[in-house]
Amino acid sequence: MKTGSDRSTMTVGEEFAIAMKAWEAGDRAEARRLGRRLATRHPEFGGAHYLLGLIAQQQGQIAKAVEHLMRAVAADPRQPVPRLALGRALEAQGNLDAAGLHYRAVLDAIPTHAEAHARLGEILGRSGQRDEAIDHCRRAVAANPRHAEALCCLGSLLHEAGQSDEAAVFLERALELRPSWATALYNYGLVLIARDRLSAALTILTGAAELRPNHAATAAALAGALRRLNRLDEARSEAERATQLAAQDSAGWLELGLIRVAQNSHDGAAAAFERVVSIEPKSVQAHWCLAESRRALGQIDRAAIHYDICLRLDPADRVGAALGLAQVGAAAPPERAPDAYVRQLFDDYASHFESALVDGLGYCGPEQVGEILSRVLERREGLEILDAGCGTGLAAPVLRPLAARLDGLDISSGMVDRARRRGLYDSLEVGELIAGLSARQARYDVVAAADVLVYFGALGPLLAAAAQALKPGGVFACTLERCDDQDYRLGAGNRYAHSAGYVEAQAKACGFAVVLFEPAVSRREAGLDVPGWVAALRLTA
Structure with missing residues (x-):
């Protein structure tokens, strides 16, 4: 030199x-x-x-x-x-x-430059261009499978897109490369919460918080895991810490509001949600949470204002604000729950649907459908069957022994992904129920719908579509919730209940004969039986 x-x-x-x-x-x-x-x-x-x-x-x-x-x-x-x-x-x-x-x-x-793809994916994600961001992160990982930043970013973006199972795979790979990386631990904790792996999420987020004790978003996520584990006092402490660390970060205030709701402190919850709305005035979730708290406090007019804002911000209505307006008497009940609301509800619910419904609410709708089919079917094998609103496939073990072919249809992709894991369906499709039934002309011997009609008030369009999907003499078997004082009523849980006379009249108008219609209880709420019906309708030739 x-x-x-x-x-x-x-x-x-x-x-x-x-x-x-x-x-x-x-x-x-x-x-x-x-x-x-x-x-x-x-x-x-x-x-x-x-x-x-x-x-x-x-x-x-x-x-x-x-x-x-x-x-x-x-x-x-x-x-x-x-x-x-x-x-x-x-x-x-x-x-x-x-x-x-x-x-x-x-x-x-x-074109295969991993770092350029990774950086572009990162900034596109921050700009809200998630699909393109995911594509670039995938290309970065394809070019360099050990690119930790691309793996972490891809996992975070997939989680935001609702694909938490795949997100977990990439975040685990990132953490294998960098085990003490606070950002990846935080993102992985969020994914674990979404997958209902709460104890694991708590462990991961605690580690992330130790590495970044002053990171408000980690404190808010930790509060969320504790809330879901019903450790509410600890959750509240973490949420309050998040708001102290970053008073203008909405995540801590939102979590604090949710914790206060769980503690039946609706005044405090409303105050926290007001802070979220002031920070993020275009947040649909914040306005919906505030509307729900105002409704719980009996402040009907104030609740209606925020439900209405939700609808203006999100006309598709993923939070069910139209149902909320009906609940407070500010609008007539819609004839059915909004598709976007039902889709979002069950996408969010997919990871813990079965434990919450079966273990928590004593749900037995599929068994009831199986029992009524055993009583009304003339043959019990070799049938073409559609599980309409199949969810995670709880009815598949009941329906599969009857079927030469078993198809499933559900509006929620998250639910269909879970149903696919059972390996009991011949085909599964994501789609809206009425459109899906209408497209299947005279295809099925049986259409089963367990805990599905509770999201429809007016039953005529649904029953007409079911009639199109059935062969002559085919059976539509379903469960419903019960009301006796009107044709149908929107209940406090945003589920519709129907009267016997209304169901029978709508069935007849759509070409069905009522073969079986009986009182039943398919679930419990707050420890009490929810009155319902089981029904079997046969399509007349």
Whole structure:
């Protein structure tokens, strides 16, 4: 190596190599001195500005870093390394669009560049362009299966998209590479909560909190896990800590409100949700939570205001605000629960549906459907059967012995994914029930619908669609909840109950003969039996 006495004879590349070695050795002052010397003597050399840009960014001088790195890129636009560094500096400056352009330029030259895909995926995710972000993260992982940042980002994005099982796989791989990475632990904790693995989530989030004790979002997530485990006092302490760490972060206030609801402190819950609304005025969930708390407090007019805001913000109505307006008397009950509401309800419910319904509520609808079919079917094997609103497939063990072919249909992709794991269906499809039935002309001997009609008030359209799907003489078997004072009524739990006379009249109008119609109890709520019906309707020839 040449000494200081003969540096005048060095090439630019040799001087740059010495400067970079000083930088890599942690001697920032010497690296800066050499970089400035290079930039002065060789202003056209991009490497000097690249090094000075890195030094400026490390010092927090982001505008200066961007200036130097732009000059480095201008000196040789084909070089990916300065472009990547410029992209990162622009990200730090908050200029995500410009950063993305530089990452895309790298990918134009090198389509399999893992780091460029990973960075682009990250900023697209932060910009709300989730599908494209997921695609770039997948490409980053395909190019480099050990790219920890891409694995973590992909897991987080898949969780946001409701694909928590797949998200867990990528986050576990990220943590294998970096076991004490607080960000990955936090994201993995959220995934475990979504998968109803609450004890594991608590362990993971506790570890994340130890690594980042002042991270408000981790404290809020920890509060959520504790709330779901019914450790409400501990949960409240963590949620309060989250609000103290970041008073303008809505996650802590939202969790505090949910905990106060669980503790029957609706005044306190409403106050917390008011804070969330003030921080995120366009949050549908915040307005819905506030509406529910106002309703619990008997503040009907104030509840209606926030239900109405939910509908304006989300006309598809994933939270069921139209049902809420009906509950407070501000609107007539809709003829059926909104599709988006039912889909979201069961997507969210999928991971713990069976434990909550069967163990918690004593649900036995599938067994009741099986029992009535055993009483009304003329043959009990070789049948074409549709499990309409199949959910996680609870009815499949009852229906499979009767079926030559068993199909399942449900509006929730999360539920269908769970049903598929049973391996008992010949086909499964995600779709809205009436449209799905109408598309299956005269295909089935039996259509079974356990705990499905509770999401329909007016039954005519559903029964007409079922009649189209059945062969002549086919049977529609279902469970319902019971009311006696009107055709149908929307109950406090946003489930519809029906009268016997109404069901029989609608069945007759759609070409069915009532073969069996009996009182039954298929579930319990708050420790009390929920009155219901079981019915078998036969399509007349």
